[in-house]
Amino acid sequence: MIHRAWFFAPVLLAGASLVACRKDEAHASEATPSTEHDAGAKDPPxxxxxxxxxxxxxxxTTAPVTRRPLKGDVRVPAETVASENGSAEVGALVAGRVASxxxxxxxAVKRGQVIATIDSPEAARxxxxxxxxRARFVAATRKHDRQKxxxxxxxxxxxxIDExxxxxxxxRADVAASRSLLASLGIPEPGNADGALLLRVPxxxxxxxxxxxxxxxxxxPVGPEKTLFRVVSNDRVVVEARWTDPSAPAPGVGTKVDLFPRGAGTNRSACKGAVIATLAVVDDKTRAKRVRIAPEGPCPIVTPGSFVDAAFTSEGGDAGAQENGALVVPRSAIIDVRGAPTAFVTAGxxxxxxxxxxxxxxxxxxDAAIEDGLAEGDRIATTGAVLLKGELMRAELE
Structure with a gap:
């Protein structure tokens, strides 16, 4: 029995030592956390x-958010439209059919030039x-002369005599009325009717x-309610911009404007213009005010129906006035994410x-002025926002 006890004693001591070593390793592992990012962990939204x-x-690239004046000009989309006297619709005042x-x-047409003619039974009447x-007037004149x-x-x-x-x-009044009606229709006064009366309305x-x-x-077939032709004057046009900036008053009369082809940027030569009116009414759908701009001199990019960019400068109005003391970031730092303007701020x-x-x-x-969402000193991505947006969209899909 004594010999058997001495045989098991070393084995028990070795087992106890092994268990103690494993416990020490476990405590050491718990006391030393990992400093590496767990690849399987889910990042916050x-x-x-x-x-x-x-x-x-x-x-x-990154840069801090600072307070400084805005740089650049306020650029808004605009459309060239005919002025009040620069567009005309031509139609017939009587029913008929187009003869020519x-x-x-x-x-190109001149004022008063015949564009088309209309065969009209109504004109014949x-x-x-x-x-x-005219015949009644001649008869009445003779009757009056006889009575005198x-x-x-x-x-x-x-x-x-009075009658x-x-x-x-x-x-006399009937003749004057008939001549006025003929003149309004553009029909020359007919001679004596010695056959079929066919009158064409120009x-x-x-x-x-x-x-x-x-x-x-x-x-x-045509009628008084139908427009047949449209004539537009290239010299009588205005540029109509939509002012949607609620943080600044709409530009006043006299504000200088540079007009660029739509999407051309500043590397293309611009036409000069000036604000001639700002309509006080706000559009119900766009919540914008209409600003009318008159080009200064000939401008080849300003033709009826064309789209341009209107850049409002600081000369002569409030549109280009700089905003002092505002939080300002480069415009390239702001990108649309799911319909909301978004900036990417550096994390730790x-x-x-x-x-x-x-x-x-x-x-x-x-530049863009920031009213809320960023604080002075925040470091944001000023270039590469498109790359960051792409990574954000990809991460949300995973």
Missing amino acids: GLVRVDRALLDQGRI IDVRDGE VGADAIRA ALETDRATSGLA AFAELETA LRSPIDGVLVERLTSLGA QSGAFVARVVRLGRVTNE
Whole structure:
């Protein structure tokens, strides 16, 4: 029995030592946390991680949010429209059918030039009424002259003379009315009717311009309610911009404006213009005010229907006035994420950014004023926001 006890004693001591070593290792492991990011852990919403190499290569750059004046100009989309006297619709005042079209689409026309003619039974009736009115006037004139002659011989009564004079004046008024109606229709006064009376109504351009639209064809029926042609003058145009910036008053009359082709940027030569009116009414759908701009001199990019960019400068108005003391970031730092303006703020770890929705104030082509969402000193991505947005979208899909 003694020999057996000495045999098991070393084995028990070795087992106890092994258990003690394992416990010590477990306590040491618990006391020393891992400093590496767990690849399997889920990042909080809005957190984006990118390779540090993107920052080293300059594809993503950062800068602090500061208070400074805005730089750049306020640029808004605009459309060229005809002025009040720069567009005209041409149609027939009587029913009929198109007999001729004398001007091609795109052809220049002068004021009063005949564009088309209309065969109109109604015009024939107006002509016949004019002939009848003229005949009644001739008869009334002769009757009145006879009554005046009889008055000299004392062979008529005063009542007869008065009646003849009234008939003459009525006939005279009928002739004047028929001539006015013919003139309004553009129909020359017809001669004596010795056969079929066929009158063609001419359609004339009311302004100098270009025939830009034809809405009829030969033989087509027409009526007073239908527009047949549109004429537009290239010299009588205005540019209409939509001012949607609620943080600044709309530009006043006289504010200088540079007009650029839509999306051309500042590398293209601009036309000069000036604000001629700002409509106080706010559009119900766009919540914008209409600002009307007159080009200063010929401008090839300003033609009716064309779209341009209007850049409001600081000369002569409030539109370009700089906003002092505001939090300002480069415009490239703001990007649309799910319909909200967003900036990417650096997080504690290198290459980590947090997407933060901001409320914008004034925005120019270079800068954006921040009203809420960022604080002075926050470090944000000023370039590479598109890359960060892509990483954010990809992370949300995983």
